[in-house]
Amino acid sequence: MSAVDYLSALNKNGSGLNISDLTTSLVQADIAPKLNSAERAKTSAETSISAYGTLRSMFEDLDGALDILSGTSVLSATSANSGISVEVTDRSAVQEQNSSVDVINIAQRQVLEFTGFTSPDDVIGTGELTIEIGVWADETTFAVNPDKTTNSITIGEGATLDELAQALSSLDGVTARVLDRGDGTYTLGVVSEEGAGNAIRMTASADAAGGLENFDNTTTNGTKQVQAAADAMLTVDGVTIFRPSNTIDDAIDGLTLTLNSPTEYATTVSVSRDADLAQEVLDAFVNSVNETLTNLKSMTAYATEDSEAGELYNDRTVQRMITDFQKILNEPIAGHSDKPVYLSDLGIQTSRNGSLYINKPLFEQSFDTKPAAFEAVFQNTFRSDDPGVKISGTPNDSTMPGTYRFEFDPDTATATLDGTPLLASALSDGTMSFVAITGNMAGAKLTSSATAQSADVGFGRSMVSKIQLFLDEALQTNGTIDSRELYFNGIVAEQDAEMEILEEKAAVLEARYTAKFAAMEQAISELNSTGNYLTNMVESWNSD
The missing domain is CATH 1.10.287 (Helix Hairpins)
Structure with missing residues (x-):
């Protein structure tokens, strides 16, 4: 109207x-x-x-997916004997190798048994129990472990066997429980942590009424002990070592060994590059990248007879980001070896629409001839041409891939990396430690033996790390987005x-x-x- x-x-x-x-x-x-x-x-x-x-x-989704893949190695570890389980736990440290391992003894917990009770509710007497952790040299000689805490438990009137078990279990390094023996009697079992240095001595100070002295093993350890605490004993490449635990992460670089039982003879623990694992992680990488590229192109597509224009079809910033992303994928991955690595060298090729795909025959040929090159996709690496000079550290965003000259002057105890001064300090074992505070290798840490005075060291940034730097620039506060x-x-x-x-x-x-x-x-x-x-x-x- x-x-x-x-x-x-x-x-x-x-x-x-x-x-x-x-x-x-x-x-x-x-x-x-x-x-x-x-x-x-x-x-x-x-x-x-x-x-x-x-x-x-x-x-953010791509960054999360790459976080999962970052540091992934195509190295896998195997053991030829069920007595040893092996896992790669530090892929940056593990190397292709075969090690001979012989498990002579596994680490054991001390087990104490206190018998003669008719019920978990038996009243146990009053007084004080002192619990110490240490080593039993023989049945009566005990040395306290200085790294462990000595605890005392005050037992009040009317306290029961079950309440004592609960009090003991509340202490670090001790587990206790009341067990039904099945013959009408009950026993208190007390168990230590693994390792000879984690055995238990319980000293009772009983009141006049008595009864608490039943739990004193100061002079009766031999009769109360069902199993002695013991360290694991094994040989690694002929060298005998002892460890308080059956989980050992410092015997072979990058590996964690779990000792399940003694081995009758030395067995081989192998670390090798796994082609199936390599293809699996490359597939995950390619799929994540392709999903992002497809979505970017959809957002910037121009209108056609059959489809509408993308929401950012005329946005030059996003178009430049696509170009930069694709440039990274085509760039050399430098610093991992004397020659740079390209994704195409590993069998990862680019189709006409810009997406990536794995050329299976080329991948297999590349893995057969240079399997180490696949680490460049997922792992930042440090390297040194002198075994007396080791390099590690946490690279920052500005750390530049490449090869650098390390020089150490023992007369002045000073060192440089491509002419940039390093922060130096002497270690107790006679080696020198150096840290790069500034320069292209800021964040690198080096150690050198007393005889090593120079070396060529290098840093290689992985393809995953390069992409994540690109994503960080876009996602950071005041960044592109x-x-x-x-x-x-x-x-x-x-x-x-x-x-x-x-x-x-x-x-x-x-x-x-x-x-x-x-x-x-x-x-x-x-x-x-x-x-x-x-x-x-x-x-x-x-x-x-």
Whole structure:
């Protein structure tokens, strides 16, 4: 229903025009194009903000997937004997190797048994029990472990066997429980942690009523002990070592050995590169990268007859990010060896649409000839051409891949890395330790033997790490995505302000046009009134 033109309705002697519609049309002619332009700009900016939110989520998902793959090695470890389980736990330290391991004894817990009880609720007497952790040299000689805490338990009147078990179990290094022997009697079993140095001595200070001395093994350890605490004993490549635990992570670099039982003879623990594992992790890498590339291209695609344009089809920032991403994938992975590695060298090739795929025959050929090259995809690596100089550390974003010259002057105890001074310190074993605080290798740590004075050392940044640096730059506070979201939010704010101004201008124009048309109508009305008067007067004269 059209608006009522009250001005024209009240003034029957005016122009006869619909002043309200005319005023609205004139205001719309002036304001509408500008208002529509502002609304389109705001809608476009809001679409871009939403798209950048999607892009942020997409990059976070890729970063999470790469985090899982980061540090992955294609090395796998196996044991030829069920008495030894082996796991790769530090892929940055593990190397291809075969080690001879012979388990002579496994580590054991001390087990003490206190018998002769009729119920878990038997009252045990009052007094104090002192519990010490250490080593039993023989049945009566005990040495306290200085690294362990000595504890005392005060036993009150009415305390039961079960309550004592609970009190003992609350102590570090002790587990106790009441067991039904099945012959109508109960026993208190007390168990230590693994290792000869974790055995238990319990000393009772019983009150006059007595009874608590039953739990004293100070002079009766031989009769109370069911199993003695013992260290694991094994040989690794002919060297005999002892460990307090059956889980050993310092015998072979990068591996954790779990000793399940003694072995009758030396067995081989092997570390080798696994082609199936290599293809599995490469598949995961390729799938994660392809998913991101596909989504990026969809967001920036131009309209066709069959499809609409992507939300960021004309956004040069995202188009540049795609270009930078693809450039990283095609760049050499430097620093891992004398020659750089390319993804194409490993059988990872690029299809016409830009996505990656694994060429199976090329992958297999590459793995057969240079399996170590596959580490460059997932692992940052340090290397040294002198076994007397070892390099490690945590590279930062600015650490540059490449080969660097290490020089040490024993006379001044100073060292440099490609001319950059290193922070030096002497270690108790006679070796020197160095840390790179500045320079292209900031974050690197080196150790050198007393005789090593120079070496070529290197750092290789993995392909995964390179991509994550690219993602970090986009995702970080004030990074690429933040900046674009800020830019588009600014456009939304500008257009909101522009539309508010236009609405105010429309109200002013409407009032102005209304006032002018009112004056016009009044003038026309007066002219019409004068004309009617003259017409009536002439008609009156003619009638006379």
